Amino acid sequence: MTQNIQFIPGSDACIEGALYAGCDFFAGYPITPSSEVAEGLAAALPKRGGKFIQMEDEIASMACIIGAALAGKKVMTATSGPGFSLKQEGIGYACMTETPCVIANIQRGGPSTGNPTHVAQGDTMQARWGSHGDHSIIAMTASNLQDVFKITVEAFNLAEQYRTPVILMFDEATQHLREKVVIPEPGEIEVIDRIRTKIPVGEQYYPYLTDANGQRPMSDFGAGHRFHVTGLHHNIMGFPDVSPANVDALIHHLVDKIENKANELARYKEYYMDDADYVIVAYGTTTRSAIQAAEDYRNQLGIKVGVLELQTVWPFAGDIVREKCANAKAVIVAEMNMGQIVNEVKRVVAQPEKVFFSNRVDNQIIKPSDIKAALRMITGKGV
Amino acid sequence: MSDTEFDVKKYIRAQFFPQMWCPGCGHGTVMGALLRAIHDLGLDNNDVSVISGIGCSSRISGYLDFNTAHTMHGRALPTATGVKLANPNLKVIVPFGDGDSTAIGGNHFIHACRRNIDITAIVMNNRIYGMTGGQYSPMSGCGVKASTAPYGVPDRSFDLMELAKGAGATFVARTTVYHAKEAQNTIKKAIEHKGFSVVEILSMCPTQFGRKNKAGEAPQMMEWYKDNTVPMGSKKLADNPDLIQRGVFVDEVAPEYCETYQENVIDKVMKKG
Amino acid sequence: MAKGKSIEHIIDKSWCKGCGICVHFCPKQVLELNSDEKAVAARPEDCIGCKLCELRCPDLAIQIIVKEGE
Numbered sequence: 001m002t003q004n005i006q007f008i009p010g011s012d013a014c015i016e017g018a019l020y021a022g023c024d025f026f027a028g029y030p031i032t033p034s035s036e037v038a039e040g041l042a043a044a045l046p047k048r049g050g051k052f053i054q055m056e057d058e059i060a061s062m063a064c065i066i067g068a069a070l071a072g073k074k075v076m077t078a079t080s081g082p083g084f085s086l087k088q089e090g091i092g093y094a095c096m097t098e099t100p101c102v103i104a105n106i107q108r109g110g111p112s113t114g115n116p117t118h119v120a121q122g123d124t125m126q127a128r129w130g131s132h133g134d135h136s137i138i139a140m141t142a143s144n145l146q147d148v149f150k151i152t153v154e155a156f157n158l159a160e161q162y163r164t165p166v167i168l169m170f171d172e173a174t175q176h177l178r179e180k181v182v183i184p185e186p187g188e189i190e191v192i193d194r195i196r197t198k199i200p201v202g203e204q205y206y207p208y209l210t211d212a213n214g215q216r217p218m219s220d221f222g223a224g225h226r227f228h229v230t231g232l233h234h235n236i237m238g239f240p241d242v243s244p245a246n247v248d249a250l251i252h253h254l255v256d257k258i259e260n261k262a263n264e265l266a267r268y269k270e271y272y273m274d275d276a277d278y279v280i281v282a283y284g285t286t287t288r289s290a291i292q293a294a295e296d297y298r299n300q301l302g303i304k305v306g307v308l309e310l311q312t313v314w315p316f317a318g319d320i321v322r323e324k325c326a327n328a329k330a331v332i333v334a335e336m337n338m339g340q341i342v343n344e345v346k347r348v349v350a351q352p353e354k355v356f357f358s359n360r361v362d363n364q365i366i367k368p369s370d371i372k373a374a375l376r377m378i379t380g381k382g383v
Numbered sequence: 384m385s386d387t388e389f390d391v392k393k394y395i396r397a398q399f400f401p402q403m404w405c406p407g408c409g410h411g412t413v414m415g416a417l418l419r420a421i422h423d424l425g426l427d428n429n430d431v432s433v434i435s436g437i438g439c440s441s442r443i444s445g446y447l448d449f450n451t452a453h454t455m456h457g458r459a460l461p462t463a464t465g466v467k468l469a470n471p472n473l474k475v476i477v478p479f480g481d482g483d484s485t486a487i488g489g490n491h492f493i494h495a496c497r498r499n500i501d502i503t504a505i506v507m508n509n510r511i512y513g514m515t516g517g518q519y520s521p522m523s524g525c526g527v528k529a530s531t532a533p534y535g536v537p538d539r540s541f542d543l544m545e546l547a548k549g550a551g552a553t554f555v556a557r558t559t560v561y562h563a564k565e566a567q568n569t570i571k572k573a574i575e576h577k578g579f580s581v582v583e584i585l586s587m588c589p590t591q592f593g594r595k596n597k598a599g600e601a602p603q604m605m606e607w608y609k610d611n612t613v614p615m616g617s618k619k620l621a622d623n624p625d626l627i628q629r630g631v632f633v634d635e636v637a638p639e640y641c642e643t644y645q646e647n648v649i650d651k652v653m654k655k656g
Numbered sequence: 657m658a659k660g661k662s663i664e665h666i667i668d669k670s671w672c673k674g675c676g677i678c679v680h681f682c683p684k685q686v687l688e689l690n691s692d693e694k695a696v697a698a699r700p701e702d703c704i705g706c707k708l709c710e711l712r713c714p715d716l717a718i719q720i721i722v723k724e725g726e
Binding site: 025049051060061068069089201224228230 | 396399428429430432434437444445448449450451452453454455457458460461462463464465466467468469470472473490491493494644648649652653
């Protein structure tokens with residue numbers, strides 16, 4: 001059998017991943033640099049009976065996918081910059097109502113309109129804390145387009161499995177990059193659908209009751225179970241309940257269901273890490289330059305530099321980062337912002353004073369030379 | 384159509400009654416009219432989805448034994464759009480307040496009208512933000528007293544029916560809770576209508592609007608609807624143009640969004656292969 | 657009471673909030689609020705079964721059952 005090999009931009013890798021995962025509903029609003037995802041799905045979804053709708057604004061498109069998810073669809077929206085800010089209301093509602101959905105945030109320069117056509121990673125903390133109130137979230141990213149495909153499939157799987165919004169934190173650079181992507185055959189990557197209740201229609205169904213397997217099986221609007229969802233604090237029946245004990249249990253559930261699974265949810269890659277004396281922690285596009293810097297140091301100076309690429313950004317894989325950095329003489333966190341994940345790394349490693357920071361916030365990609373400048377400062381040797 | 388007697392308990396989650404609204408709040412009357420309309424149409428509870436926003440009126444969804452969502456402030460219509468487009472077999476009804484529909488959700492309202500998606504919007508218009516303490520809404524009207532308009536609302540009065548018409552809703556009607564039977568029949572027609580339907584129902588808020596504007600208790604506020612509204616085109620309008628018209632202002636056939644998407648997009652591209 | 661009709665007034669007192677809408681608008685003054693501010697059919701024999709009270713009751717507390725007689 002011939003492989004399905006494509007030479008495509010990152011937006012298409014994301015689209016192909018969404019389709020592979022079974023996405024059948026997309027609502028969106030045009031915004032650079034995420035619009036290509038909407039354009040591609042506008043063309044692709046109806047071919048397989050799926051639906052695309054361009055809504056009147058970012059807020060509406062977020063609300064719309066939540067509605068479609070309640071009616072049983074696997075849903076997605078894509079946005080960027082100010083659009084991601086506008087989506088936070090709906091993201092919070094999806095967290096609270098435990099509605100599976102995928103939000104691709106193709107990061108660009110900010111704050112405000114910032115720079116729509118250039119790269120940044122300034123939304124990392126917003127992905128975690130952008131919506132008000134205590135909650136947890138899954139956010140993922142990738143540095144090459146084969147992984148963009150794979151991580152997009154994973155995002156849908158985890159959204160359905162964990163009944164949560166999952167945010168894809170790609171960026172302008174991966175979005176507009178073109179690379180070879182091998183589209184796997186159906187079945188090569190597992191596709192997970194939400195667990196639906198086995199309660200017969202007519203019997204009492206509790207939309208937020210955790211079963212013996214730790215799951216909260218879902219039903220669809222129209223499937224006969226007639227449940228209620230609300231953004232208010234609610235009980236296992238989905239009805240408003242603001243009694244302290246109930247609210248306490250609800251908030252703990254929303255946070256714990258994700259934070260307690262941080263190790264299981266952690267997707268990461270290691271490059272030259274086996275014997276690394278120096279570790280570069282990177283995510284998204286930044287990883288590419290980190291790998292180059294590590295290779296240059298190894299090949300030209302014999303200094304053992306490794307790269308730990310975080311594909312799951314949230315929940316933060318604290319245990320894994322601590323373990324992987326345990327023997328490092330120094331850790332460099334490379335990101336295209338003023339310091340967001342670096343503080344998480346400092347928080348979890350044994351010796352935070354050994355954590356250094358390499359960044360760029362000038363709309364330009366971090367280059368290997370930027371990271372090497374940090375390595376030179378730390379090691380006293382440069383290439 | 385149903386030939387059985389109306390039994391309210393078939394359509395509500397009775398465990399939550401008495402409902403939370405203040406004594407004499409018109410929203411309960413709207414709820415009754417809605418349930419009777421659903422009964423008249425013989426709809427199965429499983430086939431109805433009620434999506435509301437935030438505010439006093441929007442608490443209605445929790446009381447109704449359908450597929451229900453109490454969503455975000457102003458976002459009932461886009462959420463309902465997702466539900467309807469995902470499952471066009473559902474009868475999707477959006478009961479919400481005047482602040483929800485015309486202020487924070489005003490943009491969504493325009494675009495739901497424009498798309499002509501088969502959703503029934505029921506605007507429970509009490510001309511005030513009740514739940515937050517009686518602030519003025521776009522529907523309050525010039526001169527009305529509110530907690531944020533102690534000297535009277537300076538904004539010009541606003542007619543939701545004109546907005547709905549202008550934005551392209553294909554069924555546009557107004558009634559009041561005094562005219563409860565008319566409200567029931569209007570909602571029934573609106574649900575039957577294929578396309579986006581808007582029913583504005585004037586519904587009194589004795590607690591916030593009533594007290595601040597010395598409008599009396601609930602029965603007096605209901606009387607006001609009797610005395611100050613007339614059927615559309617009534618001869619009384621010539622003598623008193625300030626009277627509020629009731630009736631079905633628009634009822635026309637136009638392509639419905641979900642059907643258009645199915646026929647002009649999905650069916651076409653699938654045929655092409 | 658209208659000839660040949662039997663009319664039953666079922667008022668759920670736990671749902672009634674005593675707003676007085678039913679009392680105010682009853683065309684035959686059948687209804688009253690009792691000392692607990694709950695609606696009661698004080699003169700059921702005068703009822704014509706128009707059901708305006710049931711239709712307007714915001715609390716969904718009133719059910720009027722009209723049976724046509726022999």
